[in-house]
Amino acid sequence: MSEKKAYTQAFQTGKYNKASGLLGKYDNVRRFWEDQVTAIFLRSALNDLIERKKKRLERIRILDLGCGIGDGYDLIMGVTTNDPGIYDTIVNAVTDEMLKEYVGIDINENLVQQALDYYDNHPKLRFEVADIAQGMIPGILDQESPFDFYFTSFGTLSHFTNEQCIKIVADICGHAPEHAIFMGDWLGRYSVEWQDLWHHPADQEHFMDYRMSYIYPEEERTTADVAAFPLKLVCRKEVESIIESASKKAGVAIKPLVYFDRSIFIGRHLDTGDYNQNCPKLRGPVNALFEKYVRTDLENLLVDYVPRPGFDHLNNFFDSFFMSFNALVKYTMGLLGDHDCHNGKLKCIPDILPYYPKPLQEAMETMRRVIESVGWLDWGDVRANLIESVLGFALRKLEMELQPGTGVGHGLVGIFEIKK
Numbered sequence: 455m456s457e458k459k460a461y462t463q464a465f466q467t468g469k470y471n472k473a474s475g476l477l478g479k480y481d482n483v484r485r486f487w488e489d490q491v492t493a494i495f496l497r498s499a500l501n502d503l504i505e506r507k508k509k510r511l512e513r514i515r516i517l518d519l520g521c522g523i524g525d526g527y528d529l530i531m532g533v534t535t536n537d538p539g540i541y542d543t544i545v546n547a548v549t550d551e552m553l554k555e556y557v558g559i560d561i562n563e564n565l566v567q568q569a570l571d572y573y574d575n576h577p578k579l580r581f582e583v584a585d586i587a588q589g590m591i592p593g594i595l596d597q598e599s600p601f602d603f604y605f606t607s608f609g610t611l612s613h614f615t616n617e618q619c620i621k622i623v624a625d626i627c628g629h630a631p632e633h634a635i636f637m638g639d640w641l642g643r644y645s646v647e648w649q650d651l652w653h654h655p656a657d658q659e660h661f662m663d664y665r666m667s668y669i670y671p672e673e674e675r676t677t678a679d680v681a682a683f684p685l686k687l688v689c690r691k692e693v694e695s696i697i698e699s700a701s702k703k704a705g706v707a708i709k710p711l712v713y714f715d716r717s718i719f720i721g722r723h724l725d726t727g728d729y730n731q732n733c734p735k736l737r738g739p740v741n742a743l744f745e746k747y748v749r750t751d752l753e754n755l756l757v758d759y760v761p762r763p764g765f766d767h768l769n770n771f772f773d774s775f776f777m778s779f780n781a782l783v784k785y786t787m788g789l790l791g792d793h794d795c796h797n798g799k800l801k802c803i804p805d806i807l808p809y810y811p812k813p814l815q816e817a818m819e820t821m822r823r824v825i826e827s828v829g830w831l832d833w834g835d836v837r838a839n840l841i842e843s844v845l846g847f848a849l850r851k852l853e854m855e856l857q858p859g860t861g862v863g864h865g866l867v868g869i870f871e872i873k874k
């Protein structure tokens with residue numbers, strides 16, 4: 455009897471779930487694409503901050519607003535000092551000893567409790583229940599010493615109106631020390647996932663009815679009782695206006711360091727089609743690219759972009775974006791088809807044309823070199839385990855280097871320097 459209870463308990467912890475990167479909150483795309491891209495864009499600002507703090511013999515304090523179950527802690531601690539060489543040890547920007555305190559605040563007490571359980575009394579981590587909708591001064595921040603890094607992630611600021619965002623950012627400025635960084639993360643207004651919502655006037659705030667339908671298996675999505683909640687969609691101009699107003703309100707300079715679109719190719723709602731019936735279903739196949747011992751049907755990655763009449767500018771952007779994406783996938787398919795497993799050589803190598811965008815040329819060249827170097831390996835399913843992951847990273851590179859940072863991805867992120 456106690457044996458049965460023990461197995462039941464183990465099952466209930468969720469730790470007995472079959473490991474798969476193909477589905478769920480922490481699917482392969484979240485871990486190897488979205489978290490990594492965010493970390494790569496954060497790298498420069500975070501390393502500069504650490505260098506400044508080291509010179510002053512100080513450690514850093516981080517505030518994660520809308521922290522949920524505390525995933526931001528892992529994301530920040532995973533940022534590296536640079537791209538390590540093939541033999542070097544990976545060095546994290548924020549080492550354990552450089553961290554003074556990470557504080558996570560969130561309105562949802564269940565999520566905060568889950569964070570507390572997960573991080574299990576970690577001495578440098580603190581989680582508090584707090585509502586930041588009306589700002590954080592007075593009430594929240596005036597109980598705290600200044601932080602060096604004010605962090606939000608995965609669309610948290612989309613919970614608030616522009617007015618509320620201005621107050622939140624102005625409160626951060628008022629509370630910050632003489633030099634700090636702030637990362638703001640919203641949902642992009644013009645993601646291809648929600649083409650049906652593009653017509654809402656850009657000069658008016660727009661909150662979409664967000665459904666987390668993607669957490670259900672495809673066959674249950676239409677029947678499941680999926681709760682909807684409002685999340686605001688923004689473009690770059692709206693964020694710039696929020697930052698400018700907050701800066702004026704606080705009387706503090708806020709310098710944008712970088713804006714980037716995250717998840718143009720692989721946003722979670724691409725596969726649901728909830729807000730665009732013609733959405734290319736890419737998240738599933740891209741998850742499969744990163745999954746070991748799973749071969750992806752590369753044809754499933756090809757996108758036939760369906761334009762939305764009346765949005766020429768956006769249609770042109772997505773058309774050329776997906777043409778580059780398709781060109782890389784087709785190039786890889788061509789190389790795989792031409793590879794001679796017996797002598798390890800490529801029979802003919804398709805041309806890389808000089809007018810292709812530079813990131814596409816580099817990604818194609820990389821695929822050629824990888825397939826030529828490892829294609830002959832006839833154990834361990836070299837295609838599924840090596841070549842397809844490289845294709846996943848090549849597509850990620852394409853997105854990172856072709857994105858304009860204007861609100862055309864699932865997420866629009868800005869990293870800012872606060873200087874007093």
Ligand SMILES: C[S@@+](CC[C@H](N)C(=O)[O-])C[C@H]1O[C@@H](n2cnc3c(N)ncnc32)[C@H](O)[C@@H]1O
Nearest residue numbers: 520521522560561562585586587607608610613
């Ligand atoms: C999109 S989730 C992001 C969670 C987490 N940062 C992550 O990366 O997984 C937004 C979070 O903001 C929190 N939130 C929403 N409204 C809030 C409010 N008024 N005050 C504080 N947190 C809030 C939600 O509870 C949720 O955990």
